[in-house]
Amino acid sequence: MSLINTINSITGVNLDSFSPEPMIDGKGTHGGYCGPAVKPIALNMVAEIARGAETRGLPISGIGGVTTWRDAAEFFALGAGNVQVCTAAMTYGFKVVQEMISGLSQYLDEKDMTLSDLVGRATPNVTDWQFLNLNYVTKAHIDEAACIKCGRCYAACEDTSHQAIAMSADRVFSVKDDECVACNLCVNVCPVEDCITMVPMAKGAVDPRTGLKVGDYANWTTHPNNPMSAKAAE
Amino acid sequence: MADLTSNFIGIKSPNPFWLASAPPTDKEYNVVRAFQAGWGGVVWKTLGSEGPPVVNVNGPRYGAIWGADRRLLGLNNIELITDRPLEVNLREIKTVKRAWKDRALVISLMVPCDEESWKDILARIEDTEADGVELNFGCPHGMAERGMGSAVGQVPEYIEMVTAWVKKHSRMPCIVKLTPNITDIR
Ligand SMILES: Cc1cc2nc3c(=O)[nH]c(=O)nc-3n(C[C@H](O)[C@H](O)[C@H](O)COP(=O)(O)O)c2cc1C
Ligand SMILES: Cc1cc2nc3c(=O)[nH]c(=O)nc-3n(C[C@H](O)[C@H](O)[C@H](O)COP(=O)(O)O)c2cc1C
Ligand code: SF4
Ligand code: SF4
Numbered sequence: 001m002s003l004i005n006t007i008n009s010i011t012g013v014n015l016d017s018f019s020p021e022p023m024i025d026g027k028g029t030h031g032g033y034c035g036p037a038v039k040p041i042a043l044n045m046v047a048e049i050a051r052g053a054e055t056r057g058l059p060i061s062g063i064g065g066v067t068t069w070r071d072a073a074e075f076f077a078l079g080a081g082n083v084q085v086c087t088a089a090m091t092y093g094f095k096v097v098q099e100m101i102s103g104l105s106q107y108l109d110e111k112d113m114t115l116s117d118l119v120g121r122a123t124p125n126v127t128d129w130q131f132l133n134l135n136y137v138t139k140a141h142i143d144e145a146a147c148i149k150c151g152r153c154y155a156a157c158e159d160t161s162h163q164a165i166a167m168s169a170d171r172v173f174s175v176k177d178d179e180c181v182a183c184n185l186c187v188n189v190c191p192v193e194d195c196i197t198m199v200p201m202a203k204g205a206v207d208p209r210t211g212l213k214v215g216d217y218a219n220w221t222t223h224p225n226n227p228m229s230a231k232a233a234e
Numbered sequence: 235m236a237d238l239t240s241n242f243i244g245i246k247s248p249n250p251f252w253l254a255s256a257p258p259t260d261k262e263y264n265v266v267r268a269f270q271a272g273w274g275g276v277v278w279k280t281l282g283s284e285g286p287p288v289v290n291v292n293g294p295r296y297g298a299i300w301g302a303d304r305r306l307l308g309l310n311n312i313e314l315i316t317d318r319p320l321e322v323n324l325r326e327i328k329t330v331k332r333a334w335k336d337r338a339l340v341i342s343l344m345v346p347c348d349e350e351s352w353k354d355i356l357a358r359i360e361d362t363e364a365d366g367v368e369l370n371f372g373c374p375h376g377m378a379e380r381g382m383g384s385a386v387g388q389v390p391e392y393i394e395m396v397t398a399w400v401k402k403h404s405r406m407p408c409i410v411k412l413t414p415n416i417t418d419i420r
Contacts, residue, residue, distance in 0.1 A: 001409060001410040001411070001412055002277075002368060002409045002410070002411045002412070003411065003412040003414065003419070004412065004413070004414040005370070005371075005387075005411055005412065005413045005414065006310075006311070006414075007414050007415060008415050009308075009310050010297075010310075011297035011298060011299055011308065011310040012297060012299075021294075021297040021310075022293070022294035022295060022296060022297045022310070022312065023293070023294065024291050024293040024294070025293065029312055030312075031296075031297060031310035031311050031312045032310065032311055032312075033308055033309070033310050034308070034309055034310075034311075035306060035307060035308045035309040036306075036307050036308065037299060037307045037308035038308065038414075041414060042414070045412075045414060045419040048418075048419050048420055049419060049420060052420040054420065055420050059242060059243050061242060061252070061409060063254050063411075064414075072250070072251065076250070081240070081242045081243075081250070082240050082242045082247070082250035082251070082252060082274075082275075083250060083251060083252070084252045084253065084254035084255075084277060085251060085252070085253055085254060086253065086254040086255075086256040086257075086258060087306070087309050089253055089258045089268070090256070090257065090258060090309070091306050091309075093271075094258070094267055094268045094270075094271035094273065095271050097249075097251050097268075097271055097272045097273050097274075098271065098272055100251050101238060101249050101251065101272060104236070104238065104249075104250075105235045105236040105238055106236075108236035108238075109235070109236050114236070114237065115236070115237070115238060115239075115240065115250065
């Protein structure tokens with residue numbers, strides 16, 4: 001099978017003529033959405049099919065937002081046997097394939113892998129939420145040398161996360177480990193790539209926020225707060 | 235250079251990068267230039283049944299979403315399946331396949347949801363020597379009133395039925411193209 005085709009959408013509304021875009025003589029209709037924006041949706045659907053009990057093992061041709069060799073490699077890693085491309089060719093012309101070919105080839109050589117080694121390599125690592133390790137504890141860390149002092153991380157954490165970033169009078173930003181829940185929001189809003197990173201805590205260390213020791217793998221299914229796990233224990 | 239040769243359900247191509255069924259694969263001129271540029275395969279722009287082809291709007295058919303640097307992030311279209319006559323497409327497909335034997339050439343199809351329509355088109359497809367067919371169950375303007383495209387693609391039982399007809403009336407490898415406009419892809 002191949003997926004995905006386009007997603008029903010309206011990309012915008014003209015606020016002078018009050019018609020959806022693209023506009024045909026004052027009217028518009030929903031269209032099919034594609035391109036880089038749909039890649040996350042396509043990747044999830046490919047993964048669901050690659051690991052689904054009934055659909056596992058079916059050959060998948062991955063489609064949706066593939067623009068670079070990296071995008072393609074992600075589809076392969078989640079279980080696609082090949083990829084199909086539309087928007088990237090329409091945006092950059094047919095020659096984009098040459099970078100896809102050389103990039104993928106170089107990546108496979110660097111990893112000393114074949115294409116078939118790559119296909120499905122990440123599928124077993126797609127799991128359900130309740131199986132995620134609750135003892136994987138990380139803390140945000142700001143690289144002061146890379147920071148441009150824009151304050152976005154501070155605004156984001158202070159207003160909508162856990163008030164875990166301190167700003168000094170001379171705009172030095174630092175993370176309060178005893179407040180940081182490791183949500184990753186500061187990383188995502190920081191305009192400087194790799195300026196903020198998430199650093200995992202070593203096993204046995206004490207998390208200053210919870211006062212608990214970082215232990216072995218444990219997930220929600222056995223957590224004492226889970227009513228289902230408490231019932232199972234009785 | 236790593237070996238990128240690919241075999242997808244028995245269809246071989248020199249690399250795993252195919253062009254999806256859409257304007258880039260709508261005609262011989264495009265597909266030949268795509269192959270010259272190095273594409274491993276193409277899925278030809280979706281064909282419909284014999285008869286007068288569909289017509290597209292004559293105003294803008296694309297809308298877009300841009301990133302801050304006006305990089306295109308999302309593209310939206312109200313284009314239909316091919317608006318060129320079936321015979322022209324079939325003739326061009328045959329010519330291209332003969333000239334580019336090492337590339338994958340798959341034909342996308344969308345015809346009414348009855349066995350005769352599928353049987354008829356498949357017979358004509360076989361003659362082109364294309365490598366396989368892709369069943370388009372996802373066109374958002376799938377002409378729901380005629381029971382095609384995503385109107386069918388949202389009902390798993392229809393997909394199963396149509397796919398069974400294709401297997402019955404053709405020996406070609408068959409790819410089912412799924413629409414994401416549903417709640418559970420599995
Ligand atoms: C203008 C346009 C026309 C398309 N026409 C078809 C079509 O006729 N048949 C089909 O199966 N998919 C069609 N598609 C969907 C593409 O084949 C592809 O599934 C989709 O664009 C997602 O890939 P992309 O993000 O690389 O563009 C069309 C897409 C675009 C942009
Ligand atoms: C981290 C996060 C947590 C959310 N939690 C909830 C929730 O508990 N209940 C809810 O109804 N919506 C929740 N939402 C959805 C939002 O209320 C909102 O519908 C969605 O983010 C779309 O709006 P936006 O594009 O402005 O973010 C959550 C969104 C995010 C990003
Ligand atoms: S990871 Fe979340 S909680 Fe921690 S500092 Fe960043 S935004 Fe705040
Ligand atoms: S968002 Fe990044 S660059 Fe801006 S202040 Fe925070 S760490 Fe520095």
